[in-house]
Amino acid sequence: MKKEISVLLLEDDIADAELVKYALREGGLNTTLERVETRDDFLSTLKHRKPDLILSDYALPSFDGLSALAMAQEKHPDVPFIFVTGTLGEEVAIRTLKSGATDYVLKTRLSRLVPALHRALREADERAERKRAEERLRESHEQLRALSVYLQYVREEERTRIAREVHDELGQAMTSLKMDLSWLGSRLPRDLRQLQTKIKAMSTHIDATIQTIRRISTELRPGILDDFGLVAAIEWQAHEFQTRTGIECVVTATVRDGPFDQDINTAFFRIFQETLTNVMRHAKATHVQVRLSREGDALVMEVQDNGRGISEGEISNVKSIGLLGMRERAALMNGGFQIRGVPGKGTTVNVRIPLPRLVPPVKSNHEDPPGRRSRGSPPRVEADSRG
Numbered sequence: 001m002k003k004e005i006s007v008l009l010l011e012d013d014i015a016d017a018e019l020v021k022y023a024l025r026e027g028g029l030n031t032t033l034e035r036v037e038t039r040d041d042f043l044s045t046l047k048h049r050k051p052d053l054i055l056s057d058y059a060l061p062s063f064d065g066l067s068a069l070a071m072a073q074e075k076h077p078d079v080p081f082i083f084v085t086g087t088l089g090e091e092v093a094i095r096t097l098k099s100g101a102t103d104y105v106l107k108t109r110l111s112r113l114v115p116a117l118h119r120a121l122r123e124a125d126e127r128a129e130r131k132r133a134e135e136r137l138r139e140s141h142e143q144l145r146a147l148s149v150y151l152q153y154v155r156e157e158e159r160t161r162i163a164r165e166v167h168d169e170l171g172q173a174m175t176s177l178k179m180d181l182s183w184l185g186s187r188l189p190r191d192l193r194q195l196q197t198k199i200k201a202m203s204t205h206i207d208a209t210i211q212t213i214r215r216i217s218t219e220l221r222p223g224i225l226d227d228f229g230l231v232a233a234i235e236w237q238a239h240e241f242q243t244r245t246g247i248e249c250v251v252t253a254t255v256r257d258g259p260f261d262q263d264i265n266t267a268f269f270r271i272f273q274e275t276l277t278n279v280m281r282h283a284k285a286t287h288v289q290v291r292l293s294r295e296g297d298a299l300v301m302e303v304q305d306n307g308r309g310i311s312e313g314e315i316s317n318v319k320s321i322g323l324l325g326m327r328e329r330a331a332l333m334n335g336g337f338q339i340r341g342v343p344g345k346g347t348t349v350n351v352r353i354p355l356p357r358l359v360p361p362v363k364s365n366h367e368d369p370p371g372r373r374s375r376g377s378p379p380r381v382e383a384d385s386r387g
């Protein structure tokens, strides 16, 4: 059996109400009909329950149809509202529809009532379904966002931990091996040349391994970022890039290394790395200019290359996962990411992230920048760091 449709009928004339009831029954509709006459009854019914459909006379002795419509829209905007009226001039009819009525049916043509009602209910169902779908979409989008935040956090933590372990554990093991080896060498008789040579070769090998360990741990997460801050890390990365690729990379920073939030540092730094990777892989550039500045309450990074220039198509391509990742990283920090290209002139990436209020930095005097150190807990938001 079909679901019962609850209809609220605003009608002062009992005979007319009967006619409506009759038309509904004739149309084979399974309805429960509640009739109200006055403004107060209408309002109180709306307050207490939500009908599936509202039918209303236009000219009522106690108040007018348009006010009834406004009340219904305020209480239950998604419930279809159909005027069932005596004569209604064309202008008035248009006005009711403009005001948000779903439809109007003349009392002299009540045969139209049931089709109008069906249509109104179907449309209301479709609207509700669309709304639910939008809601589901929004929810899943939010969940994806949250997941993305979580994954990035976990990934960064994991990298930091592995970087530290690789650097500290393996690094120390290698250093003590080297010391043992040198102890051994000093005690071997000088004339055992072959063994001495072997020891030398092993020692050189250990040195190279230590360098590799340093490189791996730094690539995982540069300690300089946590120990010396964003500007230092960007400068260091730019230098590394220039050495490795031969592409000139100049950093101009008009901000001092402030006590930026660790997450902000990470976001800027990872976006910078990804941008440089793109320059190396796609741009055919010979020069990169990096600008770090403060604009109002935001930290802004601009990376400009003089390469071929990214095209609109490449920017909007759904397969541009790298760009998507950078955009998402900035968005997660309530910031913005922009990339634009001029053909033959180059590509500019612009990242802007608002700075939260931070506690002042702890002074650090470390000597060896890329070495690993404990990151400690992230700085907590409290006092203002500006000025």
Ligand SMILES: Nc1ncnc2c1ncn2[C@@H]1O[C@H](COP(=O)(O)OP(=O)(O)O)[C@@H](O)[C@H]1O
Binding pocket: 278, 279, 281, 282, 283, 305, 307, 308, 309, 310, 311, 314, 315, 319, 320, 321, 322, 323, 324, 347
């Ligand atoms: N600096 C740049 N200069 C020219 N083209 C670029 C630059 N950066 C990105 N692109 C273009 O945008 C595309 C998307 O970049 P990205 O999302 O990082 O993907 P991927 O690097 O994996 O190809 C690249 O494939 C490239 O065609």
Ligand SMILES: [Mg+2]
Binding pocket: 274, 277, 278, 322, 323
């Ligand atoms: Mg890329």
